Amino acid sequence: MTTPDWVDHVVWWQVYPLGFAGAEKAALPEQAPVQHGLAKLVPWLDYLVEMGASGLALGPVFASETHGYDTTDYYRIDPRLGDDADFDELVTQAHARGIRVLLDGVFNHTGRSFAPFRQALEQGPEAATADWFGITWPQGWTPGTEPDYADFEGHHHLVALNHAEPAVADFVADVMKHWLRRGADGWRLDAAYAVPSSFWAAVLDNVRSEFPEAYFVGEYIHGDYPADVLAGQLDSVTQYELWKAVWSSLAEANFYELAAALERHNTFLDTFVPLTFIGNHDVTRIASRLDPSGRLAHALVLLFTLPGTPVVYYGDEQGYRGIKEDRAGGDDDIRPSFPASPDELSAVGQPLYHLHQELIGLRRRHHWVHAARTRVHTLANEQLVYEVYDAGHSLFVAMNLADTSVTVQVPAAARDVLAGAGGLDGTGGRLALQALGWAVLGPAS
Known part of the structure; x- marks a missing residue:
């Protein structure tokens, strides 16, 4: 198994498409006209590219009962989001811009209206699909019982x-191949941790026998990530360990927590490159956690300078809260609707969007960071200096969480300030950071 280049x-x-499009909270009545929520994403593809991103990771788009994670038909686009033509057009427009498309597959559980489950309930233990589920049949079962x-985790509506x-x-393999044939580039596997590897x-x-260039990432919250990757051939x-360490260490001014997580992160990189994020559809917005402290920018710097495959959750680049x-x-608060086009966004979010552009641009100029390693050079509760490196390359990142300016020790090789603001002394080795400041440095050019 080799991850695609x-x-x-x-x-x-x-x-999260259902939220983005402002879709109804529950499935439409059977005879209701199809809505075209996916079409609302097309005007945002240029915005994605202008930010510097190159992939569109979609939340659930298949027919479901409510929030998308209770799927009822894996071969049908949710009528609240459109139909096959809407999906095909979105993929075509994305690929025309060089944008990859990742789908969200909920293969641990289904909604109660999933046809094979309804068949089992109606026909009983002898149904062709009865063994698809962990059903405990009462002795002497009769139809209607x-x-x-x-x-799934006590949610009885999730079978x-x-x-x-x-x-x-x-x-499941057939569903995956069906949508890969229609142009998807990979799958996020929801609740992968609950499924046997x-x-x-x-x-x-x-x-992969048909789609060797497809990408598969599993949702795991905790545990032995490398073992799960190897056993599941992901x-x-x-x-999630790094996500927790990033926001928590910044919120609590405790870089020791982050330093420990970076040591673990290095061990993961020996086996695979993790999917890194500071926000998603299941967690409180990063701006809600950090913006009041003035430490939001530090989280973005970490996301784009640490090894991994980075993800920006829609709205985080505009400072959305939830x-x-x-x-x-x-x-609902973390899965909001978006306006019809980027022109309708508030100007309040523009500085943060521009910071995303700057940092993603830095990341693209140093694409080797993706599978690199890190080492910490200076560590205190409120100050951190770390190096990201691989054979022949280095970047240095310095951060200050204090409300006062500080001077920190940096490696002598850190000579040029590439992003942020910092004052290097003439001989190198000392960097002045303003209150709540940060800087990314590189070797002398």
Whole structure:
């Protein structure tokens, strides 16, 4: 298994389409006209490119009951988002701009209206699809009797698939190939941590036989990431450990937490390149966590100067705020609708958007960072200096979280300020940083 070369250069812009398009919260009535939410993304593709990104990572787009993670038909675009023609046009327009497209596959569980599950409920233990699910049939089952069944983490409306059933593996592989044939470039595998690694290995071996250039990243929250990647034959997993360390160390002014996470991050890079992020559709907005402290820019610097495949969650580049809450509808605030075109955005977000452009541009000029390593040179609660390096290349990043200016020690090789602001002394080795300042430095040009 070899991760496709194009992944070395991609920067994703992640969008939750149902929210972006302002779609209804629940599936449309059967006879309702199709809405065309995916078409609303097309005017934003140039915005994505102008930011410097080169990939569009879509949240769920398939027919579902409510939020997209309760899929009912994996071969059909959700009518709230359009139809096959809308999907084809979005992919065509994206590819014309050099933008890769990543789909979100919910293959651990389904919605209750998923046809094979309805068939099992209606026909009972003898149904052809009965073994697709972990159903506990009552003795003497009769039609109309609701059996118990395995679900996803106690959410009974999310029906867990039986991943030991070969027909389920065949089905998932066929779904993946269907949309790859229509132009998708890869898959994010939702709740991959809840699925046996042997299932992913079998499915992805099947899919890669036809699509060797496809990219597969699993959603993992914690655990032994390298072992999961190897066992599941994945390309990558979501780096939640680093996400937590970034916002927490900045919010609490504790760079020791981040330094420990960077040591772990280096060990992961020996096996795979993680998917790195500071925001997504499941977590409180990074601006809500950090903007009041004046430390939001530091999070962006970390995202784009640390090794990994970076993801920008839509709206984060404009400073959108939103708090995730543990209640029904608690994700709505972090999955907002967007205006019809970038021209309608508030000017308030432009400075942050321009900072994204600057840092992504820096990242593109130093694309080797993708699979590099890091080492810490200066460490205190409120100050950090680290180096990103591989054979023949280095960048140095210095940060100050204090409300007063400081002078920090930097390696003598750090000679030119490439981004941010810092005053190097004439002989090198000392860098003045303003309050809440940061700087990215390179060797002498």
